[in-house]
Amino acid sequence: MLRIIYMYELKKLFRAKVNLIALAGAVIMLVFLVIFSISEVQPVSREAAKELDGRAIDGELIEELKPAMRVENGSTVIEIRAESEKYVPIMDVITSVTGYDMDLTQLDGTEFYALREQELNQRIEKQRLSETEKEFWRSQEAQVSKPFVYHYHSGPANLLKAFQVLGFFIFLLSTVGLSGVYARETADNMNQLLLCSRYGKKELYLIKFAAGLTWILAAAFLLLLAVSTPYFFVYGMEGMGEMLQLVKPWSMLPYTLGQMLGVYAEIYLLAALLFAAVTMLLSVITQNQPAVTCGLLGYLIVDLFANLPDRFGIIQRIWLLRPNAVLMNTGFTNYRLIHLAGRLFLNFQAASVIYAVIFMAAFLIGRRKYRRLQVGN
């Protein structure tokens, strides 16, 4: 019988017009965004970008691309001609470290890596890391192989960027789809019937919660599929095994792009479950769908626009653990570690643990609240 209730709860979610419109809208928008990002006018062709596959970004390669460089008003520009087209992706990696505002014609391989190291040290000092944290990052950086080896990586690089949009959309879908899971029963006066039915208290809370999670996971997978399918169709698995630093030069993690995508996919799914649990908790507590929706959309605005500077210390660390911050790649430039149970965690590792704890807390508080729910009080 519980399975039948579950099926009907799913029906409520998956047949609600507003949910279907929101889901379809999100999928369509994401597919368009991905198609635009793929078809965006690229300065180089794929064939040219692959020509230097496997070459180390060292002094020799930097010397090769210098004839294509020109310095104008202290900035370096690269002239894209047929013979220099293949150097553009290399130039992208180099300028992601050096920027354009210096004379790169004087750069050599040693100086390139020295510049990166210098900048990393400055960032570490600015963030006032403890000795333990510094030691941790030194050991990580030691595992990053240098010189960097260039491989074509457009697919995973674009997919990595796409996660921040995914985080935003799954939050919206959680808000739209789940804010009424419990609250709507009160608005429709259905709680009067449900709460005096045999399974209307303990079991119904669990089943509604499970149905809510099913909805958000289905939505999360669908969005992920909408984003990743076009990329995989165009780029295949190419670039998945390449070093993360080709895209995120300020990361000191010895990860491949594929590994990082795996981490992001996990964070994204955990974030979806977290959003769902919190939305449903608010739905139980307030019993008011518009209030939950407005509250969560208000939070989203703060989430998107509030940036706490380094001097905020612990508050900034906590703020950077929110799902959208993790998915917005803040972990690559923030080296502060999280101390939990006597161990050091990267921000996405700590985030996973914290999301699981909040998820459980939301579930238990919601259950307690639902059991005490009354009608017309």
Add this chain to the structure above:
Amino acid sequence: MELIADRITKQYKNKIAVDRMSFTLTKGVTGLLGANGAGKTTLMRLLCGILAPDSGSVSCDGMSVGTEEYRDILGYLPQDFGFYPEFSGKDFLLYMSAVKGLTKKDAIRKTQELIELVGLRDSAGKKVRTYSGGMRQRLGIAQALLNDPQILIMDEPTAGLDPQERIRFRNLISGLGQNIIVLLSTHIVSDLEHIADRLMIMKDGQLLWQGNRSAGGEDLEAFYISKIGEKR
């Protein structure tokens, strides 16, 4: 089987909706009469366990209203309630059967039986949002009967029913009242004239009078008005 309310009280801010009411309900149809705002709906919610009293208790053969066993033998029709617009009438009854703990087989059988009983056979497959007020009310009556309740509490059940449906409903309740406890609230006295075994009259949250229907004489309406007019 006895449903016992012992000095139950419920207060909303400055208004006492139910004021120290004590009574015992046994098998048969009990009519609850009172003007709008007398506290009938609050009393019924207290009896269904969906609203906790500020003081006092409700129990049935030792079962508290908060227990699953009590909910298992309870049928409730609220005064007004919504439906799931995306469900058909049949879906709605199957869903409610599941929430009431019926097995799949019983749910299908009972749903079919009640659809026939309340005269919704032709529209059972249609979305509830297309139903008229009377059809919705009949669907509500059907859901209250799904689990063969031992205690049936109905708040203004005849609202929205046409005269023919009203007669059919009265017959149905008369039949049910032979074996179970039925509490039926209304402010339309004629609804109770032919089916109530006992009467309870409420005013301003208080139980003004309770007794056998026969005590009300031939003209129940006049009896009710005389009671309402009396000072306690």
